[in-house]
Amino acid sequence: MAGWRRGYYGARMDQTRTPYLDALVALAATNPGRFHIPGHKGGAGADPGLREAIGDAALRLDFPSGIEGVDVGPDPLDLPFQQSQALAADAWGARRSWFLVNGASGGNHAICMALAHLGERAIVQRNVHSSVIDGLVLSGLRPTFLAPEIDDDLGVAHCLSVEALRGALDEQPDVVAVFAVSPTYFGAVADIGGLAEVAHAHDVPLVVDESWGAHLAFSDLLPANALACGADVVLNSVHKLGGSMTQSAILHLGADDDHPDGRIDGRIVDRSVTLVESTSPSALLTASLDAARRLNAVSGAELLAETIESLRDLRRSIREIPGLDVLGREITQAASVFAWDPLRVSIDVRGTGTTGNRIAKYMREEHDIWFELYAENVAAPAFALREPVAEPARRLISGLTDAVTALRTEPDEPKAPFAPPPPWGPTVMTPRTAFLGPQETVGFDGAEGRIAAESLAAYPPGVPNVLPGERLSRATLDFIADSLAHGGQVRGASDRTLSTIRVVIE
Ligand SMILES: Cc1ncc(COP(=O)(O)O)c(C=O)c1O
Numbered sequence: 001m002a003g004w005r006r007g008y009y010g011a012r013m014d015q016t017r018t019p020y021l022d023a024l025v026a027l028a029a030t031n032p033g034r035f036h037i038p039g040h041k042g043g044a045g046a047d048p049g050l051r052e053a054i055g056d057a058a059l060r061l062d063f064p065s066g067i068e069g070v071d072v073g074p075d076p077l078d079l080p081f082q083q084s085q086a087l088a089a090d091a092w093g094a095r096r097s098w099f100l101v102n103g104a105s106g107g108n109h110a111i112c113m114a115l116a117h118l119g120e121r122a123i124v125q126r127n128v129h130s131s132v133i134d135g136l137v138l139s140g141l142r143p144t145f146l147a148p149e150i151d152d153d154l155g156v157a158h159c160l161s162v163e164a165l166r167g168a169l170d171e172q173p174d175v176v177a178v179f180a181v182s183p184t185y186f187g188a189v190a191d192i193g194g195l196a197e198v199a200h201a202h203d204v205p206l207v208v209d210e211s212w213g214a215h216l217a218f219s220d221l222l223p224a225n226a227l228a229c230g231a232d233v234v235l236n237s238v239h240k241l242g243g244s245m246t247q248s249a250i251l252h253l254g255a256d257d258d259h260p261d262g263r264i265d266g267r268i269v270d271r272s273v274t275l276v277e278s279t280s281p282s283a284l285l286t287a288s289l290d291a292a293r294r295l296n297a298v299s300g301a302e303l304l305a306e307t308i309e310s311l312r313d314l315r316r317s318i319r320e321i322p323g324l325d326v327l328g329r330e331i332t333q334a335a336s337v338f339a340w341d342p343l344r345v346s347i348d349v350r351g352t353g354t355t356g357n358r359i360a361k362y363m364r365e366e367h368d369i370w371f372e373l374y375a376e377n378v379a380a381p382a383f384a385l386r387e388p389v390a391e392p393a394r395r396l397i398s399g400l401t402d403a404v405t406a407l408r409t410e411p412d413e414p415k416a417p418f419a420p421p422p423p424w425g426p427t428v429m430t431p432r433t434a435f436l437g438p439q440e441t442v443g444f445d446g447a448e449g450r451i452a453a454e455s456l457a458a459y460p461p462g463v464p465n466v467l468p469g470e471r472l473s474r475a476t477l478d479f480i481a482d483s484l485a486h487g488g489q490v491r492g493a494s495d496r497t498l499s500t501i502r503v504v505i506e
Pocket of ligand 1: 131211212237
């Protein structure tokens with residue numbers, strides 16, 4: 001029957017239910033006397049501009065969680081909040097799941113904090129999201145960085161290979177966790193089953209940042225999700241492609257037959273999630289996760305099939321625009337790429353003689369079309385679960401055709417390879433030691449040779465180019481300055497204009 005799924009424990013949970021959303025709506029409908037925060041009291045105390053913009057219906061639902069009978073009560077396991085998290089665990093195939101209101105970023109912070117009491121060493125894929133690096137700073141974990149496979153033709157980072165992980169684990173005793181990211185921004189999916197097997201053979205849990213893959217659990221047309229492949233911890237940034245509201249995400253714990261209670265103690269994860277989250281998590285965000293879970297679990301397969309089909313047509317149309325190509329399944333030819341997510345549409349602009357940055361800017365200014373990701377050689381509009389592709393696709397194609405016509409120059413060398421970021425600098429000290437140790441501010445241009453005290457991630461895509469504790473090279477400084485000059489931003493820097501940078505006093 002549609003709406004029923006077989007959960008991890010073999011229990012059949014009714015995925016058509018939304019206990020948290022329903023409880024919140026029912027509560028607001030009683031028109032309760034609001035002698036508590038938020039001070040806008042369901043809208044009455046809010047600025048008229050905000051009331052007009054988002055409507056009183058949304059403001060009436062804006063409670064901090066901690067509501068008696070919804071989030072807290074005498075039977076904690078039977079409250080709408082716990083039921084809703086249990087439904088999420090069932091839907092994604094987890095042993096236990098935690099709703100996060102500070103994004104997958106908060107989940108990465110929490111899991112680093114949860115693991116650090118077990119020891120200090122972790123193996124970390126070098127191009128993890130900057131929130132993992134922030135988690136290393138917070139927790140003091142000492143990373144051994146492993147480079148992902150770099151695609152020389154495309155010049156993009158792919159996945160962590162099983163061989164690279166095996167080599168690192170053989171060399172490195174006392175590792176408390178492996179941190180990997182999959183899928184990548186370009187839809188490359190790692191061999192999570194292989195990585196998990198190697199990690200588990202060394203008795204080490206595998207943490208997978210599957211922020212871009214919340215949808216993978218819901219369609220047989222997609223690669224299997226990381227939990228199904230044996231990952232021990234998985235982060236899903238559900239607001240990205242899963243349909244919940246911005247900032248909402250989920251942290252899952254997995255389990256297998258050898259470890260039915262998992263390799264990581266849920267009570268410690270619980271404590272760590274609480275440690276990094278607000279004491280007033282938004283009930284509205286929580287309700288949006290409850291609703292997104294239902295949509296994915298009940299209708300995901302159908303909606304994803306439609307979207308995947310429409311994107312096939314869209315790719316064809318984009319390829320017909322002179323100079324444009326779209327990355328596709330061929331990326332699975334790379335050794336570390338196990339599968340490809342067909343929801344990603346990464347437009348290769350190398351044949352146009354202009355850059356992804358310029359195309360994105362032109363699309364914004366001339367067509368009011370906004371891309372999720374763009375860089376020198378690529379521009380990537382994001383598509384998600386319930387994408388009414390036909391009309392937006394027409395708009396996208398017409399904008400792209402105009403942008404390419406307006407900006408096109410004869411490329412010196414058609415299909416010039418992507419310009420990859422320069423190699424990462426050597427790690428001289430842990431991120432935490434560098435971030436918290438004695439430091440000073442120096443001019444950005446004169447920072448070559450110094451040890452960074454902060455991370456710098458040219459955004460998009462936000463993968464750190466420099467980490468606290470790494471020595472700065474001329475090539476890296478130039479690359480970041482160039483990204484800024486081409487309209488990018490930098491995350492992590494204390495001086496966002498990057499005229500200065502904080503470095504360690506040696
Ligand atoms: C791989 C990866 N992990 C984590 C995050 C952070 O997710 P959130 O925005 O939910 O905090 C991002 C955001 O872009 C990401 O790309």
